[in-house]
Amino acid sequence: MELPSFKANKELYIKVRVMEAIEEIQLSLYMLRTGFLRNSASKTFMAFKAFLSALVGANMNSILKMKSKDEGERYKKRGYSVSTRSIKGISQDLDRLGFKNVSYVGDRAINLHSYQYNGLDPDFSPYRNKEELIRDIISVDEFILSSLREWLSNFFDDEIKTSYDKTAGELKKIKEELKLFL
16 A cells, blocks of 8 residues: 555554554565575564654654654654654654653664674674574564554554454464574
8 A cells, every 4th residue: 555645644644554564574574484584674674664653653742742843843744754863763752752662672673774784794783693683573573563552553454453463473483483592
């Protein structure tokens, strides 16, 4: 589905972002299962960005109340789209609103984004080995899914719920298969 304008249809925008987060996790898990770890890390990172976009959209009024006029205007113009460089600050703002651990998981998502480009290069990678990477992919995917259900389930329709359940089931299977690492 094409991404609608946040300003034109806030609820549909959030629903599309929720579905995007779930679909990116599905792709991440597929890539993980097939051994394409850079692609898996990239998809988990994209899932986190879509999740943040949905969470910001759903909580825009609360965010604006805690921001200065200038910062609020920036949020209104493009904060809901969550650029890569804004993840840290937006995640911290959401933590301040009571969405626990978003900034901690945001840091992990940024590490996954770095891995996507650098692999396990010891001079640049935040990971020493594949096991550390896989733990982060799984934990970020798991956080996103549980947070979608807890904080954004009011935007679930039947299609989103079905996709969510399928993805959560796949994540559970992969965790059982990889229990050696987790």
